[in-house]
Amino acid sequence: MNPITPIINGMKITFKHMFLKPVTLQYPTERPKVSQRFRGLHGLKVSHSKAKCVACYLCPTVCPAKCITVEAAEDANHDKYASVYEIDMLRCIFCGYCVEACPVDALKMTGEFELANYHRQDFIYSKERLLEK
Amino acid sequence: MGIEILGLPMMYYIAMVAKVLVAFVFVLLTVAYATYAERKIIGHMQVRLGPMRTGWHGLLQPIADGVKLFFKEEIIPSQASTFAFLVAPLIALIPAFITFAVIPFGGVIEVAGYKIPLQIAAYYDTAAGQVYDINVGVLYILAMSSLGVYGIVLAGWASNSKYSLMGGLRASAQMISYELAAGLAIISVFMLSGTLSLNKIVALQSGFGGFEWYLFKQPLAAFMFFICSLAEINRTPFDLPEAETELVSGFCTEYSSMKYAMFFMAEYANMVTVCALTTTLFLGGWNGPLTAAFPLLGPVYFIAKVYFLMFVCMWIRATLPRYRYDQLMHLGWKVFIPVALVNIVVTGIIGYFV
Numbered sequence: 101m102n103p104i105t106p107i108i109n110g111m112k113i114t115f116k117h118m119f120l121k122p123v124t125l126q127y128p129t130e131r132p133k134v135s136q137r138f139r140g141l142h143g144l145k146v147s148h149s150k151a152k153c154v155a156c157y158l159c160p161t162v163c164p165a166k167c168i169t170v171e172a173a174e175d176a177n178h179d180k181y182a183s184v185y186e187i188d189m190l191r192c193i194f195c196g197y198c199v200e201a202c203p204v205d206a207l208k209m210t211g212e213f214e215l216a217n218y219h220r221q222d223f224i225y226s227k228e229r230l231l232e233k
Numbered sequence: 234m235g236i237e238i239l240g241l242p243m244m245y246y247i248a249m250v251a252k253v254l255v256a257f258v259f260v261l262l263t264v265a266y267a268t269y270a271e272r273k274i275i276g277h278m279q280v281r282l283g284p285m286r287t288g289w290h291g292l293l294q295p296i297a298d299g300v301k302l303f304f305k306e307e308i309i310p311s312q313a314s315t316f317a318f319l320v321a322p323l324i325a326l327i328p329a330f331i332t333f334a335v336i337p338f339g340g341v342i343e344v345a346g347y348k349i350p351l352q353i354a355a356y357y358d359t360a361a362g363q364v365y366d367i368n369v370g371v372l373y374i375l376a377m378s379s380l381g382v383y384g385i386v387l388a389g390w391a392s393n394s395k396y397s398l399m400g401g402l403r404a405s406a407q408m409i410s411y412e413l414a415a416g417l418a419i420i421s422v423f424m425l426s427g428t429l430s431l432n433k434i435v436a437l438q439s440g441f442g443g444f445e446w447y448l449f450k451q452p453l454a455a456f457m458f459f460i461c462s463l464a465e466i467n468r469t470p471f472d473l474p475e476a477e478t479e480l481v482s483g484f485c486t487e488y489s490s491m492k493y494a495m496f497f498m499a500e501y502a503n504m505v506t507v508c509a510l511t512t513t514l515f516l517g518g519w520n521g522p523l524t525a526a527f528p529l530l531g532p533v534y535f536i537a538k539v540y541f542l543m544f545v546c547m548w549i550r551a552t553l554p555r556y557r558y559d560q561l562m563h564l565g566w567k568v569f570i571p572v573a574l575v576n577i578v579v580t581g582i583i584g585y586f587v
Binding site for chain 2 (some may be wrong): 107110111113114115117118120121122123124126
């Protein structure tokens with residue numbers, strides 16, 4: 101086959117591409133727009149100024165990575181609530197099964213994806229850190 | 234008038250030194266910013282941005298790179314032949330820069346009553362009223378560019394590492410085979426010009442308002458010379474001596490710090506020289522419209538043409554993948570050399586009858 105034509109075609113393509121808008125995202129200054137259904141950091145939903153979670157243990161049961169720790173307790177109104185709700189982000193695989201399993205819609209996944217930390221202990225997100233603001 | 238050395242006034246020498254310094258510093262700056270331009274152009278061709286952080290749109294990137302390389306640790310492998318290892322980058326770098334000495338980058342300009350030809354190794358004879366330069370300028374360039382390969386081979390050998398050695402071997406084989414083809418390609422230019430002096434070759438292309446280029450008379454030779462030059466200076470798609478995918482980094486695998494930077498400077502300086510030589514031989518050098526009225530337009534045209542060719546080099550790099558070794562040899566020996574020979578014969582026949 102004629103070896104020149106493909107070279108010229110390739111050169112044409114690269115030349116055209118030079119005038120396209122670059123797709124680069126200047127990350128720390130420019131932020132990506134994550135999709136609505138992005139599975140980032142978990143958030144515990146709040147209703148009437150307290151977490152909706154009823155400590156039913158369905159999320160730690162369904163969790164394939166076994167990263168959720170829940171401890172139930174009873175509050176002043178004799179309602180069941182989660183006194184401890186921890187997610188180990190080093191183990192979490194962000195599958196979203198916990199959100200699907202939740203019967204009271206107390207859990208969601210946010211668009212937050214910058215989860216780096218300096219100490220291993222900081223990756224265990226406690227209830228206070230997971231509550232939605 | 235003032236001090237005289239060898240019958241020439243001091244001002245003349247000052248002007249000559251100034252010319253050399255300006256040309257050299259300009260080449261150095263071009264070399265530095267060629268790296269930046271290359272990264273930017275290839276970036277945009279791949280729909281990326283290229284360097285953006287250091288300075289406005291990354292404009293300080295070459296300086297940052299230079300400072301970084303300068304302060305890096307100097308590593309000399311314990312098994313290396315120290316002297317050859319240290320000397321190799323210099324042998325690669327110096328021929329790359331001194332080739333520029335014979336390339337005319339402008340006409341004759343007049344500074345303080347002295348006529349100064351814009352070509353480093355040249356002088357204007359007032360009595361004869363013409364410029365004299367090295368009458369075998371092209372041979373000088375070919376000689377220097379083949380000296381450059383010694384640096385690379387020596388680097389490969391002295392590093393005492395298999396990857397370096399393979400890179401050096403490839404470099405020597407590739408350069409020898411492509412130098413033949415490049416040399417044969419430009420012979421057809423000399424058949425037209427009848428001289429090896431670059432200054433005269435440029436003067437011969439000044440017809441038609443500066444557009445009587447040898448490119449139009451010898452398109453095949455121009456094309457072949459440019460491609461062979463790319464191969465000779467180890468640029469993509471012929472960068473087999475430093476093929477990252479196979480040879481880590483080829484001949485500069487064991488090099489670090491400023492010595493590594495020297496190889497890179499040599500590579501880019503070679504690119505500048507090759508583009509300048511192609512401009513001189515085929516694109517009419519500094520010729521262009523109105524150069525007679527405004528002599529300073531000469532360097533401008535020259536720089537524009539050289540930068541255009543450098544852009545083509547980068548464009549080729551952004552487009553083509555690396556050749557396989559046997560394809561490279563096939564292209565050099567079985568395509569370019571026979572075609573160049575045929576070109577010479579055809580040029581000779583046409584020249585005999587026309």
